[in-house]
Amino acid sequence: MRPSSVRSAVEQLLLPAECLICHGLLNARDAARIVCPLCRQRWRAVRPPWCERCGQPEPHFGPCRLCVGWPAALRAVRSAVWLDAHARPAVHALKYGGLPRIADDLATAMRQRPSPADGAAVLIPIPLATKRLRTRGYNQSEVLAHALARQWRIPVIPDLLVRTRETPTQTALTPDTRLANVAGAFAAGQLGGRLTPGRRPGVSRDTNYVLVDDVFTTGATLAEAARALEQAGATRVEGVTFARAAIPDFT
Numbered sequence: 001m002r003p004s005s006v007r008s009a010v011e012q013l014l015l016p017a018e019c020l021i022c023h024g025l026l027n028a029r030d031a032a033r034i035v036c037p038l039c040r041q042r043w044r045a046v047r048p049p050w051c052e053r054c055g056q057p058e059p060h061f062g063p064c065r066l067c068v069g070w071p072a073a074l075r076a077v078r079s080a081v082w083l084d085a086h087a088r089p090a091v092h093a094l095k096y097g098g099l100p101r102i103a104d105d106l107a108t109a110m111r112q113r114p115s116p117a118d119g120a121a122v123l124i125p126i127p128l129a130t131k132r133l134r135t136r137g138y139n140q141s142e143v144l145a146h147a148l149a150r151q152w153r154i155p156v157i158p159d160l161l162v163r164t165r166e167t168p169t170q171t172a173l174t175p176d177t178r179l180a181n182v183a184g185a186f187a188a189g190q191l192g193g194r195l196t197p198g199r200r201p202g203v204s205r206d207t208n209y210v211l212v213d214d215v216f217t218t219g220a221t222l223a224e225a226a227r228a229l230e231q232a233g234a235t236r237v238e239g240v241t242f243a244r245a246a247i248p249d250f251t
Contacts, residue, residue, distance in 0.1 A: 020102065021089050034102040035090060043081040043090075043109055046244050054219055055079060055244070066219060066247075073237045074226035079216045079244035080109040087243050091214055098136075100143040106214075106242040107147035113240060115152040121208040123149055123156045126225055127163040127186065144242065145212040154210075160195075161188050161211075161225055182224040188232035195233040209237045216241040 017026045019036035026036055049058040054067035055078050067074075081087050090106060093099040115121075125141035133139055142158050149156045164187050188195060195207075209229050211222050222239040229237050 020093055020099070021086070033105055034093065034099060035105045039086065040105060040109065042086040044084060044086065045081055045109075045112070046079050052076070055216075067223075070219070070223045071227040071230045071237075073230035073234050074223060075236060075238055077216060077219060077222055077239035077241070078113050079241045080106075080112060081243055083215055083243035083245045091243055094140045094144070095136075095214060100138050100140070103140070103143045103147035104150075106144060107151050110144075110148055110240055110242055111151040115154070120206050121154050121210055122160070123152075123154060123210050123212050124161050124225075124229070125156065125158055126211060126213045126221060127161055129163060129166045131166060141213050144214060148212060148240070160209075161186055161228060182221050184224075186225045186228040188228045188234070195229070207234070207236070209234050211237065211239040213239070213241045215243045215245060217245040218247060 017031045018024060019026060019039055020034045021039040022036060024036055024038070026033060030036060046055065046057075050056060051058065051064040051067065053074075053076055054064060054070070055076070056064055056066045067077075083091065090102055093102045094106065123145045125139060125145040128136070128139040128141065139158075142156070145156045145158070163185055165185055209226075211225050211229075213222060216222065216239070219239075222241075226234075226237040226239070
């Protein structure tokens with residue numbers, strides 16, 4: 001049994017059957033969840049009109065400044081909900097609260113996006129820095145990717161993308177410094193080599209590599225991860241996140 005599965009089983013035994021956000025009691029049908037149906041309905045979906053590539057809300061005047069510098073292989077990024085007062089507690093529970101089981105609730109919201117499973121597709125979680133992984137005990141993006149894989153029925157390859165260096169947290173950084181912070185922070189393929197069709201499950205010349213992360217702010221992390229995949233031979237990369245932070249300077 002995976003460590004995350006053991007952790008989830010222990011959580012279900014020890015935690016009361018109440019909603020993490022509103023603390024209302026969960027009914028028998030939702031007892032395995034952490035967020036009640038009402039609170040999930042309060043998550044505000046990200047909807048068009050938006051930039052077709054990065055999902056940034058329109059209107060735009062000229063080319064979208066947010067994704068103009070992205071690698072060519074990164075075709076599209078979409079987020080399920082806005083990171084507001086209703087969604088933020090769920091993200092914090094996954095990221096800082098030691099509650100990986102909430103990933104199932106987040107993945108259910110992300111499932112509303114069309115699945116990329118119409119062709120060969122694999123989910124690639126954004127790797128976590130070694131020190132943070134040691135402290136947290138799990139990579140929230142990998143947990144989220146596995147939860148999403150169960151919804152979409154496509155495979156996860158958690159070690160296809162590796163982090164090559166530690167980076168400071170992005171939380172307090174400006175959009176410009178976020179790009180510099182993650183520059184060169186990832187490598188792809190076996191030991192950073194080329195992506196070789198036929199040598200790994202789910203990898204082919206037409207594979208759609210779908211990056212998975214918890215929150216989209218400026219897209220710097222996803223863009224740099226996609227750049228590493230592109231350098232290793234990927235031609236089609238997408239990104240999905242549960243939440244999206246509002247950045248007025250880019251609207």
